[in-house]
Amino acid sequence: MARSFREAGHLPKQRPDGRPAAPEGLPRQRAGRTPQMHGRYPDYDVLAEARHWDPVTRDLLESRVRDVPALRVFDAGQAACLHAFLDVVLAQDAEPRIPVLEMVDAEFAAGRLDGYRYVDMPPDPVTWQQVAALLDRTARGRGAPGFAALGPEAQEAVVAAFATGDLDGEGLDVSRAWSVVMRGALGAFYSHPWAFNEIGFGGPAYPRGYMRLQPGADGREPRERPEAFEEDPVTDVPRRGLR
Amino acid sequence: MSGRLAGIAKGAVLPEDNDSAVLLDVHLRAVPTEGMARYGDDDEVDLVVVGAGAGGSVLAQRLARAGWRVVILESGPFWDPDRDWVSDEAGQDKLYWTAPRVIGGEDPVELGKNNSGHGVGGSMVHYAGYTPRFHPSDFETLTRDGVGADWPIAYADLKAHYETVERELPVAGQDWPWGDPHAYPHAAHPLSGAAERAREGARRAGIEMRVGPVGIPNGVFGNRPHCIYRGFCLQGCKVNAKASPLITHLPDAIAHGVEVRADSHATRVEVEGHRVTGVTYLRDGVERRQRGAAVAVCGYSIETPRLLLLSATGGWEAGLGNRHDQLGRYLMVQGAPQVAARFPEPLRQWKAPPPEISSEQFYETDAARGFARGFSIQTVGPLPIAWAEHVLADGHWGQGLREYMRDYNHWTTLGLLCELLPQARNRVTLADEEDDHGLRVARLDYSQCDNDRASIAFGKRVLADIWEAADAQDILSIDRYAHLVGGARMGFRPEHSVVDRDHRVWGLANLFVCDGSVMPTQGSANPALTIMALASRLGHRLAGRRVTRSAEPAQATA
Numbered sequence: 001m002a003r004s005f006r007e008a009g010h011l012p013k014q015r016p017d018g019r020p021a022a023p024e025g026l027p028r029q030r031a032g033r034t035p036q037m038h039g040r041y042p043d044y045d046v047l048a049e050a051r052h053w054d055p056v057t058r059d060l061l062e063s064r065v066r067d068v069p070a071l072r073v074f075d076a077g078q079a080a081c082l083h084a085f086l087d088v089v090l091a092q093d094a095e096p097r098i099p100v101l102e103m104v105d106a107e108f109a110a111g112r113l114d115g116y117r118y119v120d121m122p123p124d125p126v127t128w129q130q131v132a133a134l135l136d137r138t139a140r141g142r143g144a145p146g147f148a149a150l151g152p153e154a155q156e157a158v159v160a161a162f163a164t165g166d167l168d169g170e171g172l173d174v175s176r177a178w179s180v181v182m183r184g185a186l187g188a189f190y191s192h193p194w195a196f197n198e199i200g201f202g203g204p205a206y207p208r209g210y211m212r213l214q215p216g217a218d219g220r221e222p223r224e225r226p227e228a229f230e231e232d233p234v235t236d237v238p239r240r241g242l243r
Numbered sequence: 244m245s246g247r248l249a250g251i252a253k254g255a256v257l258p259e260d261n262d263s264a265v266l267l268d269v270h271l272r273a274v275p276t277e278g279m280a281r282y283g284d285d286d287e288v289d290l291v292v293v294g295a296g297a298g299g300s301v302l303a304q305r306l307a308r309a310g311w312r313v314v315i316l317e318s319g320p321f322w323d324p325d326r327d328w329v330s331d332e333a334g335q336d337k338l339y340w341t342a343p344r345v346i347g348g349e350d351p352v353e354l355g356k357n358n359s360g361h362g363v364g365g366s367m368v369h370y371a372g373y374t375p376r377f378h379p380s381d382f383e384t385l386t387r388d389g390v391g392a393d394w395p396i397a398y399a400d401l402k403a404h405y406e407t408v409e410r411e412l413p414v415a416g417q418d419w420p421w422g423d424p425h426a427y428p429h430a431a432h433p434l435s436g437a438a439e440r441a442r443e444g445a446r447r448a449g450i451e452m453r454v455g456p457v458g459i460p461n462g463v464f465g466n467r468p469h470c471i472y473r474g475f476c477l478q479g480c481k482v483n484a485k486a487s488p489l490i491t492h493l494p495d496a497i498a499h500g501v502e503v504r505a506d507s508h509a510t511r512v513e514v515e516g517h518r519v520t521g522v523t524y525l526r527d528g529v530e531r532r533q534r535g536a537a538v539a540v541c542g543y544s545i546e547t548p549r550l551l552l553l554s555a556t557g558g559w560e561a562g563l564g565n566r567h568d569q570l571g572r573y574l575m576v577q578g579a580p581q582v583a584a585r586f587p588e589p590l591r592q593w594k595a596p597p598p599e600i601s602s603e604q605f606y607e608t609d610a611a612r613g614f615a616r617g618f619s620i621q622t623v624g625p626l627p628i629a630w631a632e633h634v635l636a637d638g639h640w641g642q643g644l645r646e647y648m649r650d651y652n653h654w655t656t657l658g659l660l661c662e663l664l665p666q667a668r669n670r671v672t673l674a675d676e677e678d679d680h681g682l683r684v685a686r687l688d689y690s691q692c693d694n695d696r697a698s699i700a701f702g703k704r705v706l707a708d709i710w711e712a713a714d715a716q717d718i719l720s721i722d723r724y725a726h727l728v729g730g731a732r733m734g735f736r737p738e739h740s741v742v743d744r745d746h747r748v749w750g751l752a753n754l755f756v757c758d759g760s761v762m763p764t765q766g767s768a769n770p771a772l773t774i775m776a777l778a779s780r781l782g783h784r785l786a787g788r789r790v791t792r793s794a795e796p797a798q799a800t801a
Contacts, residue, residue, distance in 0.1 A: 006587035008716035011650060012643040020642040026649075040649045054481070090640045115340055115355030119347035119686070156641070163640055182640070186631040190648070191333030196635040199651040201593055201627050202473075206330035206481050209471025213595050215436025216588035227589070227652075 005040075005227050023091070027228050032197050035189075036094045039198035046196040046203040057204045066195055068099045069106040073125055077146075078132040084148040085135055088159050089182065090189050098195060103188035104128070114183070118176055127180045132171050137163035138167055200224065245578045253737065256428065257465060258410045260308055264465025266494035268801065272324035272483050274363075274494050280312075280502045284531050288312045290533035291522045293509045293550065296365020297774040298758035299541030300496065301408070302490030307499035314502045314533055316524050318546075319362030321505035322489065324481045332626040335478040338369045340360060344545065345674040346584045348688035352576050359545065359771035364489030366543065367771050368666035371596040372476045372485050373621060374414050374772040378606055381766035388608045390615040391664050392573075392763040395735050395744035396780075398423060408772060409456075412486035413464060416455020421603035429461040432470065436591040437655035438599035438622050444584075444713025445602065445620070450705070452602040452620065452784050458486030458771070459596060459675055472595045474624055485596070488775070504533075510682060511554040512538055512563060516795040517562075519754045525680055537753040539746075541778075544574055544727040544760040548671040549685040551748075551756075552730070558674025562573065563733070564741045564748035564756075571671035573732050575765045576689065578661030578699040579725035581623055582706040583633060584715035588776075589652040597624035606767050614697035618661040619767040625656055636721035647719065657709065659702040660725060662767045663695040671730050728770050731760040737798075744788065746781050747797040757781050 010146050012020045025128060026038035032045025047065070071079055079101060086100045087093060107113075108125040135147035138158050144150045146159065161167050165175040189195055196203050202210070202224065212219045220226065257264055260785055282288050290306060292299040295317035303313045322328065328335060340359035347350060360366030379398035383392035402423065415429035426468060429453035434442070445452045459470050493503060507526045512519050515539040521534040540547050548571035552562035562570050601621040608615050625633055627648070633656070634647040648743040674686035691699075703720065710718055734740025737749035741759055759774045 005650075005653065008585055008587075008653075010646065010647060011585065011717050012639065014715055020646045023642060023645070054325070054330065056326065057331055057334070060329050060331060060334050089640045089644075091645045112336065113341055113343070114353075115342065115359060116346050116353055117353055118346045119345050123343075142699065159640070163638075182635055186635060187333060187628050190631045191331070191625040195627065195648075198645075200589075201629060201646050201651065202591070204330035205471070205473035206475070207471070209473040209482075210594045213433060213435040213472060215439065215586075215590050218596075219436050219589065219591060 004023045005229065025229070029197065033096055033194045033199040035096065035098050035194050037096065040227050041200040041225050042195065042228050044197055045201060046193050046201070049203060049223055052208050053204045054206055057206060061193055061204065064191065069102050071102060071105045072109040073105045074101065074129070074132070078129055080148045081132040081136050081146055082128065084155065085131070085159065086185055088155050089185060096194070098189050100185055100188045104184045110230055117171070120173055121176055124180055124184070127177050128184070131177050131181050134169060134172060134174070134177070135162070135165060169207070186204070247669045258407065261304065261411050261492065262498065263491050263494040264467050265412070266498055267466045267483065267490060269466045273326070273479065274489060274497070276321070276355070276497060276503075280500045282312065282314050282502050284533050287534040287536055287738050288314050288398050290539060291316065291533050292539045292541055293366065293522060293547070294541035294543065294758065295363040295488070295493065295503055296360055296541060296543060296758065297349050297367050297488055297771050298493045298778045299539065299774045300365070301778035302539055302541065302757045302782050303501045304492040304499070305497035306786055307496050307501045308784030311786070313496070313502060314504055314535070316507040316509050316522060316533065316758065317363050317503060317505045317635045318508040319505065321363045321503060322368070324479065324483065328479050328481050330473065330478070330481055331477055332475075332478055332628050335369070336558060338479055340390045340546070342678050343676060345676060345684060345686040346689070347686060348669070349596060349690035352689045352724050354545070354687065354776045357723070357725060358576070360542070363493065363503055364487045365547055367487040368479050368489060368769050369477050370487070371598045371623070372596055373601065373769040374409070374412060374456050374458045374461055375601070375603070375619070375767050375768040376422060376425070376605070377766045377773050380607055381764050384616065384764050388615045392734070393735055394763050401773070401776045401780060404776040404783070405772065408775045408779055410492055412430065412458035413460055414456045414458055415461040416457060417445050417453040419453065419456065420451070421606060427456055432457065432459065432461050432596070432599070433598055435595035437592040438595070440584070440586055440590060440655050440713055441657055441709065442600055444709040444715070447712035448709045450602055450604055450620070450788045454600050457596060458596045459484050460716060470596065471529050474593045474595055474597065474626065476596045476598065476624070482696070493627065500697060508680065509542075509550055510680065512540065512550065514554070514556055514563065514751070517750065518752050537755065539755040539757045541756070541758040543758050544730040545671055545685045545687060547756055547758055548730045549762045552673050552705045553682055563754065566750060566751065569732070571730050572667045572669070573665040573763065574669045574671060574687065574689070574726040575663055575665050575728050575732040577726050577765060577767065578618070578663055578695060578701050578702070579658055579792040580699060580720065580722045581633060581656050581658040582703060582710065583654045583656040584710035584713065585653050586655065586715065587653070590655050591652050592655045593626055595624065597622065603767065605702070612701055614638070614694045614701065616662040616664070616694075616698065617767055618659045618698055618702040621658050621660065623656050623658040627651065630654075633719055633721045637661065637719040657706050659699070659706065660767045660769065661695070661698045661702050662765060663698070664692055665729055665732075665764060666690070666692060673769065726765070726770055728759040728762040728765045731756045732763045734763060742796045745784055746777075749798070750796050752796045755781065
């Protein structure tokens with residue numbers, strides 16, 4: 001990990017191998033929750049502001065945290081595959097997890113779609129189901145009974161091939177399918193207040209807006225919390241040659 | 244007390260012929276509809292407007308002021324922002340046209356959240372808030388640059404209406420040096436740290452950026468509250484600070500006798516001979532027909548062509564106004580790639596309205612660049628979901644995605660609006676698929692031309708130069724589109740267009756199109772202000788009877 005977030009060395013494109021650092025160096029969440037309980041703002045809980053939000057916004061966000069809908073569109077086999085897939089693409093490798101598949105399923109069950117469909121693609125819910133079939137078929141080609149049964153490295157390899165359009169879709173446009181499922185996955189994950197906590201997003205901010213627009217620490221609202229990283233000063237200071 | 248006097252008493256400079264800002268309630272966000280006129284279906288009103296967006300709302304308000312009896316049919320709901328809207332990125336999808344549509348072509352354009360509206364106020368309810376004028380050159384790109392098309396009207400025809408609409412929204416911004424130089428009624432808003440970074444980078448790269456122009460009052464304006472800088476402009480302004488026709492024109496329209504009939508989905512325009520007689524629509528599952536002496540279709544670039552295609556009838560077998568196979572063609576989107584940059588200190592790009600500063604320095608053709616026309620540069624402020632799509636587009640998923648997401652507060656984002664050229668092959672047609680009403684859905688085919696690709700590529704390099712000059716630590720890019728115009732363009736002759744210079748559909752006496760679909764070119768400007776200015780001009784001409792709705796069918800004059 002970088003030792004200060006003023007530097008950018010923690011970002012994948014700035015690292016020699018182009019790969020992200022393992023999240024073990026991140027601080028554990030102390031206030032509220034984040035997915036997997038690690039993040040950048042260990043003392044920030046956006047839900048602590050909920051009492052200041054307007055009632056319709058508060059009801060929606062609190063229900064988003066509280067209510068995990070039952071699956072209605074995806075069957076058990078599809079769900080096993082897609083849960084495993086979503087854990088990989090969203091790096092949700094431990095509890096607590098944001099229930100992304102359940103949130104996506106609820107949108108489809110309610111008939112809420114994005115308002116367009118590529119001419120050569122089926123409706124989005126069918127695309128998701130075809131992606132589950134594609135991933136399981138690919139896993140069987142690698143000797144596993146299904147995608148969920150693959151080991152972590154093999155799952156990453158299959159997803160990497162999916163992301164670059166290098167799976168055999170057997171008629172399914174793999175690149176477009178990737179964009180359909182990722183759009184749904186990100187839309188659900190980053191609508192969740194736990195994700196707001198992880199990234200330090202201010203949340204609804206209505207009716208109380210913002211009073212500080214400056215950069216840096218001067219721009220921090222009283223309700224925001226500073227960034228932190230997990231370094232023990234007793235060992236870190238000498239290691240950095242500061243003393 | 245009249246609106247103007249009330250405004251003076253409160254210290255605000257209000258427009259002369261639009262009391263909307265003082266008709267709004269001080270404490271409630273909903274538009275007051277008590278006492279709104281109700282017309283019977285068989286009552287032949289003076290004008291039936293289809294669509295309560297930027298075009299339809301302004302046209303209705305202007306004509307109501309002139310004594311016309313107007314009904315607006317709107318497919319979506321009449322919003323009460325206090326009750327219906329949430330301050331949340333994912334919770335406002337209700338603002339978009341999410342009924343099915345099919346997209347194709349070599350470079351398909353994703354529809355829905357970025358470029359459509361559903362409900363009273365239309366897509367301006369969730370536009371960013373940028374309100375630039377078009378440049379004079381936009382009205383004659385064929386003559387000046389040998390590309391695109393010339394409009395049958397000139398910038399001079401719209402100038403007074405630009406000025407009027409800017410007072411009505413009102414627009415805040417610095418004095419504007421590009422196009423036809425002009426000033427704005429309200430001063431520029433304060434800048435966020437994120438936008439300051441962009442401005443400094445642009446300055447070092449030799450690019451001038453100015454604050455604004457945005458349709459958000461900066462100061463007292465009737466009963467509209469001041470912006471609270473919460474950054475949710477694209478999710479609908481629960482504050483009533485950001486301008487949209489829902490609050491800038493419909494309160495005054497309703498006070499002057501307009502009926503806004505929400506949840507009323509137009510299914511066809513009825514024709515007898517060379518006249519239209521009204522609009523058939525669905526409400527609560529029941530088919531009804533509103534009679535009118537004239538009809539204005541204001542459903543924007545997808546639904547306007549679709550409604551005219553669905554209205555095909557004897558004598559108009561290919562759709563109303565489509566005898567020359569022009570309907571739905573020359574649809575345009577703008578190339579809108581975004582490049583984000585990383586800086587040492589937290590910038591919190593989610594604060595303040597996304598539209599903060601912009602530059603039109605690259606708007607006009609520069610032969611040295613190797614392509615015709617240009618682009619504008621604007622700040623954008625992606626909220627978490629939009630930011631996640633940006634990170635994904637740069638190729639990151641899994642732990643890499645999460646890492647860039649955790650870094651959100653250190654980033655700031657600039658976007659382009661590249662003028663993509665009108666092409667006949669980019670068009671709206673009817674797909675074989677049907678919607679919930681049993682009506683064929685729209686299909687949009689879109690392909691870029693070489694000039695489009697060159698402009699987008701050049702513009703992205705300029706953004707990268709700005710961030711390099713600003714000493715950015717990392718860069719993330721996404722390719723996307725924004726806005727829709729064209730599809731029922733105005734022109735000099737029916738062989739090359741759908742409507743005449745007064746928005747009248749060729750071959751029909753009293754059918755008008757008044758929305759972004761009439762635009763023959765699009766410039767590099769966000770289209771909202773120009774759609775409103777066009778509607779203001781048409782309203783002015785209809786009210787002054789320079790265009791009549793009872794004359795012979797619209798025909799080209801030599």
